[in-house]
Amino acid sequence: MFGVVVVAVVFLGAMMFWKTHNTSSVNMAKVSAMKPLVAVETVRRQDMLSRIVLSGQTVAAAQVEIAPKYKGYITQVAVELGQPVTAGQVLVVQDTKDVEFAIAQTMAAIRQARAETIETKASFSADYQKAAADYERNLAYYQRYEALHTSGAVSRETLDTARQQMINAKSALAALQEQAMEGSVPAMVESKQAALAKAEYNLEALKKQREDRILRAPRAGIIGYRQVEEGAFVPAGQKLLTIVDNGSSFIDFQVSEQNAAQIRTGMQVKVTIDSLGQEYPGTIIYVSPANDAKTQAFTVRLVLMPGEPAIRSGMFAHADITGLLRKQTIFVVKTAILEKNGKNYVFVINDNNQAEQRLVATGQRNDDSVEILAGINEGERVAVSNIARLKQDTVVEVEARGTAL
Structure with missing residues (x-):
């Protein structure tokens, strides 16, 4: 009987201990469950980067369109699509028969102009020599008639006639002398020289036109576009080829x-x-x-x-x-920012693990972080998770996560 009583007492004691211990554990769990678990980061001044x-x-380094300067028929296409080319290589040739004909005509005109220039120079020289001889002869006649008139051998009328002839010869010589002055060209010779120069300029222009009808590669590359065939008539400026470098x-x-x-x-x-x-x-x-x-x-x-x-x-x-x-600034991850009524807040966790709501001024942003211009100080801990459950003075359970990145 005594043994039964002892067993009963031990059993009741064990039951009371289990109940008391279990109640305490439940209460502790409830208290712990009431504390939000948050991750925190300690803010430091450092360079804020962005991705x-x-x-x-x-x-491409270059993409050059090839187009003719003049309209005309195509007589040769020397390249294919995708073909590599070098600078100066012939690409397309236009018909140059008309230009060749014009060049031949102009060359004949040049020969004629040169001949006329030589002839005019010779003619001017002959005229000048004749005028000089006429003046010398008329001057001698006048001087002789003047002596004869003094002795009464010729009349005044004869002397005046000789004098007028001398003056006319002098005027003709003076006109030619004025054209032949050093540094000047006689008008008739200059006219012929101008005609010669014009013909030579025309020849150069026609040769340039002939050269322009042979389309060459301005640089090395690959033919990336080709829309031209032999025998086709193309207007000026139409794109025929493209060179891609x-x-x-x-x-x-x-x-x-x-x-x-x-x-x-x-x-x-x-x-x-x-x-x-x-x-x-x-x-x-x-x-x-x-x-x-x-x-x-x-x-x-x-x-x-x-x-x-x-x-x-x-x-x-x-x-x-x-x-x-930004160089050497304070910033936090975006998850640390709480936006309310158009303002930004963070929760600073103090040494007692209590949350303090701070109004902050923000600056630059990147994909992950927000710069804090005012509101928190270097070295303070900031909640970076579960902030929706936080209020002023909320006691939290801290999960340390190192420093802000």
């Missing part, structure tokens, strides 16, 4: 104002060509000084390393650039 994603298309490849990107401010010429970039599935090194060589009036975007040009024949114009490409948004 700029660039998307664009490859652009992929010796160097460029990629043009359109970026926003904020991103353009972070990109500098000389930046080294890894570029992926989507269709090729390969990465190529490149260098930023140009950032437009002004945005496009229609798109409000800035153009960034990147040059790829030459010697990649697989890269063709028009291929899609993308690249990532890490830019510096």
Whole structure:
């Protein structure tokens, strides 16, 4: 009987202990469940970076359209679509028969003009010599008649006639002398020389026209467009061929104002060509000084390393650039920001693990973080998760996550 009583007492004691312990555990669990579990980060001053994603298309080093300067029939097409060409290589030849005929006529006109110039010079020289001889002869006659008139051998009328002839001869000589002055050309000779020069200029123009009817490659490349056949009549300015030079490849990107401010010429970039599935090194060589009036975007040009024949114009490409948004500043991850009524707040967790709601002023943003200009200090802990459950003075359960990135 005594043993039964002892067993009963032990059993009742065990039951009371289990009940008390279980109640305490439940109460502790309830208390713990009432504390929100949050991750925190300790803010530090550091460089705030941004990831700029660039998307664009490859652009050839040059794409030159070949078009005739003059209308006419095509007598030869010397290249095929896709054919490599070198600078100066003949591409297309137009009919030059009319030009050749005009050149022959002009050359005949030049020979005639040269002959006439020589003839005119000789004629002028003969006229000059004759005028000089006439003047000398008439002067001698006048001087002799003047002596005879003094002695009464000739009449005054005869003397006046001799004098007038001498004056006329002198005037004719003076006119020729004026044309033959040093540094000047006689008018009749100059006229012939001008006709000769005009014919020579015409000849050069016709030779240039003949040369222009032979269309040559202005640079090396590949024929990327061909729309011309022998025997066709083509008007002036019609595109016949296109030469594409992929010796160097460029990629043009359109970026926003904020991103353009972070990109500098000389930046080294890894570029992926989507269709090729390969990465190529490149260098930023140009950032437009002004945005496009229609798109409000800035153009960034990147040059790829030459010697990649697989890269063709028009291929899609993308690249990532890490830019510096702000040097040595305070920032938090976006999940730490609570927006209410147009204002931004964060929760600072104090040493007692209590949440303090702070109004903050924000600055720059990147894909992950927001700059804090005012409202928190370096070294403070900020809640970065579960902030929807937080209020002023809420006691939290802290899950440490290191420092802000």
